[in-house]
Amino acid sequence: MTTPFVHLNDTTLRDGEQAPGVAFSLDEKIAIADALSLAGVPEIEAGTPAMGEEEVEAIRLIAGLKLDSRILAWCRMSEADLQAARFTGAGAVNLSIPMSDGMLAAKLGIDRNEALARIRRLVPMALDSGFEVAVGGEDASRADLDHLARVAETVAQAGAFRLRLADTVGILDPFSTMTMVERVVSASGLAIEFHGHDDLGLATANSLAAVRAGARHISVTVGGIGERAGNAALEEMAVALQRLDGIQTGIAFKQLTPLAERVARASGRPVPAGKAIVGSDVFTHESGIHVAALLKERSTYEGLDPGLLGRRHKIVVGKHSGRASLENVLEARGHKLEPAVVPLLTMLVRHQATIMKAPVEPDDLEQLLIEAMAFLDLEVEAATPPPVH
Ligand SMILES: CC(=O)SCCNC(=O)CCNC(=O)[C@H](O)C(C)(C)COP(=O)(O)OP(=O)(O)OC[C@H]1O[C@@H](n2cnc3c(N)ncnc32)[C@H](O)[C@@H]1OP(=O)(O)O
Ligand SMILES: O=C(O)CCC(=O)C(=O)O
Known part of the structure; x- marks a missing residue:
């Protein structure tokens, strides 16, 4: 029997940097990417090309390091973002589109059918540009489950390798996470990534539940930094998966504390003494x-x-x-x-x-x-x- 494995997608350099006031310099981004790869992180979401030249340059330099990790650029599901990503040298893109009716209507003024049409159009376009393509399902936690299942089928047919189910506003608990993930996993053979937010302090618990429901990819950030209350913490996920479920992630545990300290210095957010796994006082x-x-x-x-x-x-x-x-x-x-x-x-x-x-x-x-x-x-x-x- 093969040892179960979960693929951690570290988004410290993208969602982590979306934490209020956090702004990494070019050198810091490169050093963090290098340290993530050294720690065995298989995938790094390195930034958002639509932000402009400096961000494109940062991703380009990271891609140029030829790390063992897959380097992915985060894009909206739009031609303009995809065009910006072409200058980054990243091997993969995540094309994001809202899943919930509320967000589709309020942000983009479109309905579910138009969202599916954009997936059918943009995914092949990105594939033609030579990218590995993942689709980001923003606000999946407030979406209709039948629609999520249809999205998963559409994403698979369009040729993307993965669908991310995002709990964008952090409203799930482990039970509702399992319901959502199980439904989408059973609807398609597609790899599913869960992206949790910690508004209720449940990002790691929800991510563990997602794995039990069949997700094999999990978004994480070092120290859990990220938008608002942040994301599931890399160190918590890697250690909890092994400790609780015997699941390997390829992460070198001994690198986790120095990695947390590096990100703390670059983000200006010191590691709290009692922070699970990496805090100074937890042993x-x-x-x-x-x-x-x-x-x-x-x-x-x-x-x-x-x-x-x-x-x-x-x-x-x-x-x-x-x-x-x-x-x-x-x-x-x-x-x-x-x-x-x-x-x-x-x-x-x-x-x-x-x-x-x-x-x-x-x-x-x-x-x-x-x-x-x-x-x-x-x-x-x-x-x-x-x-x-
Ligand atoms: C849940 C998440 O974490 S999503 C990721 C959030 N990350 C970021 O916002 C990264 C940093 N952002 C930025 O630097 C800027 O917002 C930029 C460069 C991306 C865009 O800047 P601007 O063009 O000035 O647009 P602005 O920020 O005002 O608004 C965002 C635009 O994106 C559009 N948008 C949002 N999501 C999507 C999507 N999935 N697909 C297509 N368009 C989208 C909005 O509708 C809005 O468009 P509008 O200007 O036509 O109303
Ligand atoms: O659409 C995505 O890729 C997810 C974006 C994100 O960070 C979120 O929804 O919280």
Whole structure:
């Protein structure tokens, strides 16, 4: 049996850059594309040629790197956008057209039949220009399911290799995502991509549901940056697919943290400390109950092995520390922790952590121990040194 594989299409350089205020320079775009490819991302949506010469040049330079990843240019389903894409050197285009009646009417003043006619006209035109062609179904989550099924048939007949179902305004949950994707997958043999938005904090969950419903391509961005609340995060999808469903994506997990930091610098959006997979604190433990158990058996409070990400777990002392935690740090520094001093030392630690709004560093903990012992008129004792082998 072959190992199941899901193809991640990274759109950090297109939808990621649509996040308010994010604007990558040419050098940053190239460096991010290079880093994405190094991380094993099979497809990079590199930009929107219709934006003008600079964007075309950025995509052209990225395509010129001859990376292992497919380089795709995002276009509206229009001749003008396709014409701009011809100057990029990208091997693939995504031609986007709304799927919902509301968006077809309000934005373009057309109906479903005209949308199908545009697909029949533009896809072969793009194929004739030598592109691999994918179709972007904008606002699929508010579209009629019968229409989506007809679009999928039309897209397949026109010769495109994939249809993207976009939850453009982020209104799906995992159940409604499955209903939509299952319907379209069963209507055609076409490869389906799901493109989630995180307005309800469900982009990754919805993308996982899409995979369970048969989508084999998922749009992601590094750190989940993107329009409004952003997209499904590359790092979350890659790790969750493997951890939960045993699905491979070809992503080198150890590249994910440096990649997130690179994109954070270029976007001006620092990685939040608690951001899943790549945040600085997601393998750090402070709570006394957790640390006491972890010191006996890691699996008690460790759901994901940090070594997979090239990281290590860390224990810090802070407001929520208990005896085992203090003892662990102090014994490593050669001190024996007297039971009589634990209540006062714990109180001092809580006080300092609250004032400093930060963990208590080992040097400071040692100092607090000395103060507590002096207050209690006790002598600081050295721990029994570990046996020498
Ligand atoms: C859901 C998404 O993420 S869609 C992708 C969003 N990405 C972007 O907007 C990229 C950045 N955009 C830009 O730089 C500019 O908007 C450009 C260069 C693309 C277009 O700029 P302008 O020509 O000045 O148009 P403007 O931005 O005012 O309006 C967008 C136009 O695209 C049209 N349009 C929108 N979607 C489509 C579509 N799928 N197919 C064809 N035309 C479309 C709109 O109807 C509107 O046309 P109009 O000017 O005739 O009303
Ligand atoms: O039509 C597409 O390619 C999807 C565009 C997009 O980013 C979205 O709808 O959220």
